[in-house]
Amino acid sequence: MAQHLFIFCHVSWELWTKLIGYWGxxxxxxxDPPNLLSLWADLRPNSAIWKFIPGAVFWSIWKLRNEIIFEKGKLDRILLFFTVRLRLAKWFIAKYPLCSxxxxSLIGDPSLADKFSASKVPNSMVYCWNPPPVDFFKMNEDGAVCCVGMMAGMRNSQGLESEWVSKGRLIIESDSKLAVDWINSQxxxxxxxxxxxxEIVTSVSLKQAIVRWIPRSYNCEADKLAKEGIG
Incomplete structure (x- = not known):
């Protein structure tokens, strides 16, 4: 029964309780799930991240259920709780790329997202890729995953060894803020x-490359190519 799997199961109930506990x-x-979805937004109408919680919980539980049944996976409540918060944070940032x-931090406490006012973000704002300055080359980087546990947004330094790199300074743009933060401060x-x-930091330093973060909406073409690359 859906209501048992997603709501009344001890694992699911614990997950819901921990998540809403961040809001005290x-x-x-x-x-049942349909009633929960119809009433959920009214519980915290001024919270931009609150509306993402049911989707993150339902999807995470469903994927774990399938892993246990079809792939002989095991239940890990701590990992499940982390996965839900990670998914929640990633979805929120994807929706609101201007959030600082x-x-x-969002993984550690999702309620911090309430400090961001989504209503102040202009709906008409358009994001697009910008060409590099004269004598600069730009490389837009994106990651994609094909199995659980792989890290998106990180690559080795082979892309910095191309012949054209010696013809001008390189700007590397990535929509993975975490990856950029790791490169700039380890x-x-x-x-x-x-x-x-x-390895990446060493190569970036030798090439005097500029590494910077950009919103995902600026990087949609690289994101598309990364997904196509893994089939």
């Missing part, structure tokens, strides 16, 4: 990625 509230969830709140780099990031 307690509530009795509706009997860091992804890792303090928060996870241990298992430290060697990869060091």
């Amino acid at each position: 509230i307690q509530l009795a969830l509706p009997q 709140i860091r992804v890792d 303090v928060s780099v996870p241990l298992f990625l430290s060697n990869l990031v060091k």
